[in-house]
Amino acid sequence: MKIHQFNQSATSSLRYALLLIFALSVLQAALTLSIESTNLKDASMVNVAGSMRMQSYRIAYQLMRQPEQTEQNISQFEASLFTSPLTEVQAWYYPKSILNDYHQVVLQWQRMRSFIEQGDDLAYNQHLVGFVTLIDTFVLSLQNYSEAKIRFLFLAQAIGLAVILMICAYLMNLMRVRVVEPLHQLMAATEQVKARQFDSHFTIAKDQEIGALGQAFQHMSKELKQLYLEMENQVNQKTKELAKANQTVSFLYNISQQLNVADLCEGDLTKALDQLIYQQLLRSARLELHNHFDTPRFIYSTSPWSVECDEIIRIEVSSDTEKSVFLEIQKNQYVDMVVLDSFAFLLGQAMKQQNIRLQTQRMALMEERGVIARELHDSIAQSLSFLRIQCTLLKRAIIQQQDIHKAQEISQEIDLGVANTYKQLRELLSTFRLKVDEANLAAALEAMLEQLKPQTEAEISLHYEINDYHLNAGQYIHILQIVRESVLNAIKHANATHIDVNCHYQGSTRIQVEIRDNGIGMAEQNSKLNHYGLNIMKERAAKLQGELIINSAAKQTCICLHFPITQQEAQYGAK
Secondary structure (H helix, E strand, O other): OOOOOOOOOHHHHHHHHHHHHHHHHHHHHHHHHHHHHHHHHHHHHHHHHHHHHHHHHHHHHHHHHOHHHHHHHHHHHHHHHHOOOHHHHHOOOOOHHHHHHHHHHHHHHHHHHHHHHHOOHHHHHHHHHHHHHHHHHHHHHHHHHHHHHHHHHHHHHHHHHHHHHHHHHHHHHHHHHHHHHHHHHHHHHHHHHHOOOOOOOOOOOOOOHHHHHHHHHHHHHHHHHHHHHHHHHHHHHHHHHHHHHHHHHHHHHHHHHHHOOOOOOHHHHHHHHHHHHHHHOEEEEEEEEEEOOOOOEEEEOOOOOOOOOOOEEEEEEEEOOOEEEEEEEEEOOOOOHHHHHHHHHHHHHHHHHHHHHHHHHHHHHHHHHHHHHHHHHHHHHHHHHHHHHHHHHHHHHHHOOOOHHHHHHHHHHHHHHHHHHHHHHHHHHHHHOOOOOOOOHHHHHHHHHHHHHHHOOOEEEEEEOOOHHHOOHHHHHHHHHHHHHHHHHHHHHHOOOEEEEEEEEEOOOEEEEEEEEOOOOOOHHHHHHOHHHHHHHHHHHHHOOOEEEEEEOOOOEEEEEEEEOOHHHHOOOOO
């Protein structure tokens, strides 16, 4: 990475200023330490020199009083005069005036010692005052030199402090101009960027570090502005695409809901075509229905179909061996083929579901017709056959002029057979009129039991615990017929006082319907008379892929129907 060299580097100025402050501080500390160390020596010299005055007077006193101690006092005086610290005055940093004063004291002491050695005490005493004056002069020179050094140190400290303060003031101004104010501008620019205002301008000099940083920040702001505008355009574009996709999904969902009706007619198809034209901005649309044996038939939208239009798109909706359907559109501009294919797919599925529903209805109708035919055969037809035989016997008796009582018995049997046949016909008509409204088996069972209550004094109760979405319309009819036939048998033959119908779940995969009564049970004769009804009930149970179980006792009869929930409905689970 290449390091850029700036003409007015704030960091270099700061570095040099700090180095200068450090150098001044070290210099002041060294100067202070050196002067303080010499001041200590000066104090020692002053003390020693001061003591020499007392020693000289002591020698004069002892010359007169104790001459034997004179040598000892001379040795002490010379030890103070010729040894450290007074000999330090010969160093280079002491002024020559002090050294001269020291030499004068030494010369005068040599004269004073010669007086002592000659025993001339009077001459010693006469020159003593002058000698002490020389010592005082030497001490005063030492004191003046020490005070001069202290004054110099004070002046040096003041100058150094002033220089440091000037450098600090320069640094503060430098930091304010080159660091603080540019940083404030950068922070203001950062807040502008946060507020999505990318046009930032700086007054920072470009030949310094923060100036280069501001220039880079300004360049970054411009790039961010460009990127933000591009991202905003992309977001707007994606938003439009998502809105369009949402409209497309909503359109296809609404179309699927409209086409998923019980009876799909041409009006529904025309309405769907109109919505396709509105959603895709088409000119017109139509459905072409082909029967392989007839000419094609068309279902048009409300928009007029133009014969001269060349821009036609043809999509196959459904095709089988008997018929096929095609979707044709006339476009004005670009159309979304995915939407058209999805629309055609939904339309084809709706038509297939309509065909499946129609086939299911036909199969259910044929199946119910078969059940009606069997019930008519097993009830009315059997009774009519019996009546026909009785009529033949009656004719033969009349022709042969047999006993009148025999003819009357045959006539009574015919009358009784006609009454039973009429009663069976009424019951069959009531059975055929049963219907299930709005896929509500519980309401249908209640309505059916309310119709039967006037025929008996027994108490009839219903307990229904099945979710209707677990049953389809065909299962509704079979369950309703089995319950009705079972309740009728209890009313006719059991002489019960209470009949209970209970519909509930057996585990999680089976449904159970129980019809209980507290009657006399199902006698053998009654079982034979109702043999055909029981067979029909068992056939209906087989249609439900279940089983019909009859348990008859003296005071209780239970007809139990149980069948599995179909695989398609079992996924919901029993509640």
